[in-house]
Amino acid sequence: MADPGYIVDGVLTDGEAWIGIATTTLGAATATVTFTSTDDGQVGDFSQYMDLVVIAYVASDRAATGDMVTTWLNGDTTTSNYSYQTMVGDGRPAVEATSATTGGRGMDTRRCAAASSTNIFTAIVMNFFDVNSGKHKSAVATMANDIDSAVEDSYAGMAASTWKSQAPITSIQFGMNTGPNVAAGSKFSLFGVLPRMVA
Amino acid sequence: MAVIEAIQTTYVETFDVASVTFSGIPATYEHLQLRICPRADQAYGWVELSVQVGVGGVIQTGTDYYSHWMAGYNSTETAGGGTARDYFKLSAASGDHPARAQYAGIVADILDYANPNKNTTVSGVGGTAHGTTTPYLAAFSGLWDGTGAIDTLKIHGWHLTGDLLRGTEISLYGLNSS
Numbered sequence: 305m306a307d308p309g310y311i312v313d314g315v316l317t318d319g320e321a322w323i324g325i326a327t328t329t330l331g332a333a334t335a336t337v338t339f340t341s342t343d344d345g346q347v348g349d350f351s352q353y354m355d356l357v358v359i360a361y362v363a364s365d366r367a368a369t370g371d372m373v374t375t376w377l378n379g380d381t382t383t384s385n386y387s388y389q390t391m392v393g394d395g396r397p398a399v400e401a402t403s404a405t406t407g408g409r410g411m412d413t414r415r416c417a418a419a420s421s422t423n424i425f426t427a428i429v430m431n432f433f434d435v436n437s438g439k440h441k442s443a444v445a446t447m448a449n450d451i452d453s454a455v456e457d458s459y460a461g462m463a464a465s466t467w468k469s470q471a472p473i474t475s476i477q478f479g480m481n482t483g484p485n486v487a488a489g490s491k492f493s494l495f496g497v498l499p500r501m502v503a
Numbered sequence: 504m505a506v507i508e509a510i511q512t513t514y515v516e517t518f519d520v521a522s523v524t525f526s527g528i529p530a531t532y533e534h535l536q537l538r539i540c541p542r543a544d545q546a547y548g549w550v551e552l553s554v555q556v557g558v559g560g561v562i563q564t565g566t567d568y569y570s571h572w573m574a575g576y577n578s579t580e581t582a583g584g585g586t587a588r589d590y591f592k593l594s595a596a597s598g599d600h601p602a603r604a605q606y607a608g609i610v611a612d613i614l615d616y617a618n619p620n621k622n623t624t625v626s627g628v629g630g631t632a633h634g635t636t637t638p639y640l641a642a643f644s645g646l647w648d649g650t651g652a653i654d655t656l657k658i659h660g661w662h663l664t665g666d667l668l669r670g671t672e673i674s675l676y677g678l679n680s681s
Contacts, residue, residue: 321509321676354512354674355538389630389638391575401575403638433540433608434672442540442608444630444640464630464640470604497538499674500509 308347321500322357323347327493333365333485339494340475350473353496356432361425363487364480366418370449370457372481373428375411377441377467378474385468388412392447392461409481411465415449415457416480419487424451435473440466504679508532512674519544519666522659525675526560530617530652532677537656539609539629539673541596544666548637549576549607549630550598553590553663556616556623556647557655564589567648574641590663591645597631599668606670607631611645616653623647 325348328337342348364371386407392414393399417424426449433442443465451458480486513523543550555562566587572594573582597607611627630640658673660666
């Protein structure tokens, strides 16, 4: 198996800790976007990373103001395998916290803009921790969804989620709770965060 | 030059530990980032970690640390603070109560840490969600109200006393501007 480009003769030549794995920008509405580990020892192989980070700028094609993103790991869409704690503010003015032991959207990120909010996309940053460990997989996400004409679906928020599996993360699939599609123009970038083990 | 450089990863592998220390942190970065996947010794669903900084390798004690947070657990929203303590807090680790495989996630940025003329402010988010006991999610700040170029970070469990449990992983990153 050949080394990735940043390892030459076994030496890490580029100390960059964040590795750009892939970016997908949708030219047309699409039901799902999936990042899958290449399992080949190259940049796209999730097994070398400590954490994964997803930066998404995303909207739904749902014919309404808002929607929610679904995030499923390793193809597991069994909602009882996920749990979440969220907290959002929408200017009402109270902050709202919610939790569930059954995560209906997988790893949760709360709100997402939809088709009636033309050209508005939601900014989401998701951090997946220790993705190759035997732990349950934890993620913390922040979300900015500001829809100027519809305060009721404008939120700033964050979420902690758990996938109750001890398997390494090998794929991440994004979709829409209602949709049915992720809107054209949505952009998903996946980064791997390398550890540095010091003897 | 790498924009984000991995300085060191510590994995608590064999035994629980009282703390994890990163020492000799170079002053060459603009900012630092801690990325943590923790579980800590506290018979509850979640627990805050406590952090002390060091200057010249000497851990700074006393009452110069401050913490504030806004948080949610289940359907409860809350906010709070802690002043004049000998550590600031990172929210939150999984406690010892949930399933053994449950760990939290924290990302904390430590800004302009090497500037000897500024106090040091930390900002971050963290949380843990699980199916059996109280989950917790917070945005938090921390302050060391002292001056000096920080070259050491010491991360403890709850209130400097609780252990960091096996499997806890802490990575320190340096952020360069060019």
